[in-house]
Amino acid sequence: MPEVIFAGPEGRLEGRYHPQKEKDAPIAIVLHPHPNYGGTMNNKVVYNLHYAFYNLGFSVLRFNFRGVGRSQGEYDMGIGELSDAASALDYLQSMNNNAKHCWVAGFSFGAWIGMQLLMRRPEITGFISVAPPANLYDFSFLAPCPASGLIINGSADKVAPPKDTTALVNKLHEQKGITITHEVIEGADHFFKDDELYMKPMIESVSTYVRRRLTEVTR
Template sequence: MNASVSSFTVRGPAGGLEAVLDVPAPDLFAQPLGTVVIAHPHPQFGGTMHNKVVHTMARAFVRRGWRAVRFNFRGVGASEGGWDEGRGEVDDLLAVVGAAAPAGEALALAGFSFGAFVVAQAVARLHPGAEPPHALAREIAHLVLAGIAVTRFDAAPIPADLHERTLVVHGELDETVPLAGVLDWARPQSLPVTVLPGGEHFFHGQLPLLKTLVERHVRD
């Protein structure tokens, strides 16, 4: 997958956040193209930065020359703090962006399920047109939202100027977040959704396809 995997800790608003950095092989990419920060699924249902979907997205970005930062939300693994119903978790992601994604370099965000919801909320703050402006506001090169949890959480819309840089992937037979709910969220935005026929929430048997879709999106 890469030439270097290292662990580190980010100072978050509720304490230290456990994180892992994957770096592309230097013989293929002398300088990484940017940094992607990837958010994991629901902490109260076993979600961690080691989730297979999260790991698959990290591999896809690394193969395309990006650093990939995975981290555990507050209260997960060695991360301090406790579950905050999605509010503090957005602040956790922003803290990781501020600490691990160098300003002046390209930034991408990706998330799976609850993590995709958190990414959508973070984008609403990071977007340069957000009001009030956020201290970390910056352009976002790519967004990847897999199995976004829009039926259990009120996910923010994606700014129109980011639509061409956004990949929304959902399983046709997702039993956790029904596809109809995602289409209801995406339709008013005219935001395209890539549907994996026969796919379910955890993309069992379709992770290679998901990886290919993410690689193609990042390449484009």
Template sequence: MSILEEKGVFFSVGSITIEGLLSESSPDTGVVITHPHPLYGGSMHSSVVEALVRAFQSLNLTTLRFNFRGTGRSTGRHDNGIGEQEDVKGAIDFLKGKGLGRIYLAGYSYGTWINTQVMKKEELMGGILVAPPVDFFNFDFIPYKNRFALIVCGDSDQYCATDRLISLLGPIEKDVHLKVIKGCDHFFVGKEGELEALVKRFKL
């Protein structure tokens, strides 16, 4: 399935202008999708981000993917995860401004860490974490019981060791849906279709 039509949008976060792509399907439910680390080439055009867009579009959900500050046509500079949290909040507010009341977060790699920080402060429906880099960032999943619907990683992920992820989930492991894709590393090369199918089957 190819990505359905998206339109370019811009929204403000303080003095920063954020570039995004919006696909409007549902009038009340939307997903904000965040991308991998911009200092290592990550952007909203990641193939994994695009797989998530396709999956959510097939479920008739409104999607908004965007470039963090300092990436693509988004102004400002990389802010080590602080300002990027404000970018996510700005994306949430953008969808709320269009009348959407049910908003989820979905992130890939670095974007998952940003999303978990935002979830500490925002009342959202929940979301999806794809390849959270638990070997490099401090993830604390305990406060998020029943907040994240699905976590997906590969069994050969260089930055998300499955045993460490399970250990971090601890007592809430039974409350989340953890799916491990065989033969898949952190970059999901050739595995985007499997990821897309998992998200479609889960149905937020």
């Protein structure tokens, strides 16, 4: 497993980095769920998203936010975690100077951080937001949302209820110039716990979406 340690705002950050051989391969970072509720870069959704992007030809980095695993620092209510994500993207870009496309993917709390990073980094060309907790966090900063992306959630999610996710999607749909794709995995809970029934279809939906977007830009 290609472990990496890179500099963050509060000390070192621990990650896993899988580069492609192609020098101009697209890049992606994957952000994990809430640190205070057991979220780490080895969360099953995060792990599967990481390899989905890698299998699509991306050089991929996932990492532990401050205070998680071997990453230094303490939980900072999302403010410091956003800075961590920016540092992770800086590190990934430094290793891939010729990347033509840059994506961010996040799960739950990581989806909220990822969408904030999207607002601050114009080089991000696409996003994947899995089970964004629109009931717990304010997403009104997405005004306007600067890039098209996929929001995907489970119909049986009790942590981030589907009605709140749908309301977020509808709000983003009103904006011009971008396309927000929304997919629902029927029966899935917040964690897509059954691999065959829920995790696999979710990852397949993500892969199909990203593959289509890459095909569109290379035509």
